Amino acid sequence: MTHEDAGHYAAKHPGGEIDPTIAEAIAAKEKDGKITCSAAHAIAEKHGCTPQTVGMTIDLLEKRIHKCQLGLFGYGDNKEKAIKATSTVAEPLKHAIEKAVDNERISCAAAWTVAKEMNMSKLEISSACEAMGIKITKCQLGAF
Structure with a gap:
């Protein structure tokens, strides 16, 4: 989705249903409408579901995922990447x-x-x- 689609994440999942248990876990971890990638993965592990299920629930709740563990999005005011290309790769x-x-x-x-x-x-x-x-x-x- 593009930045223009922000706040309309549920549209990615027509007919998707919110799992109340997962939604409660998300609510406990989110702050200011955002939840970290790490927290979302921890929820998946704790509740024995896939990260994709947690991600869909986050979307249906219109929350944002930030601080990608790969450093690809959700860092700083501009939500930029946290990574830079390394100078050499072994x-x-x-x-x-x-x-x-x-x-x-x-x-x-x-x-x-x-x-x-x-x-x-x-x-x-x-x-x-x-x-x-x-x-x-x-x-x-x-x-x-």
């Missing part, structure tokens, strides 16, 4: 990212997997992807 990391790439892009989930396999932070993976010109897609929460 060969083992480059190979791991290239192996996870599908159609010249890497999914959010695949980036997380690379981070875990390489024992690196998610932000380090995002920075490497930026340097390699690889876009991260398919947010696990459905934000992008």
Whole structure:
């Protein structure tokens, strides 16, 4: 969705229904109509559902997700990226990212997997992807 669509997130889920238990957990974690990516994932884990289910509920409640764990959105007043391209990418990391790439892009989930396999932070993976010109897609929460 574009910035012009802000506040109309429920439109992404026609016929979607709010899970009251998940909605209550979101309400407990949100502040000023926003919930962090980290908090949303913690809710999914605690309630045994997918991040996508939590993301849909956030959208249906017209809340915003911010502070993406990959650093892609929701930082600062301009909601900019928190990451910058790294100056160099070590060969083992480059190979791991290239192996996870599908159609010249890497999914959010695949980036997380690379981070875990390489024992690196998610932000380090995002920075490497930026340097390699690889876009991260398919947010696990459905934000992008």
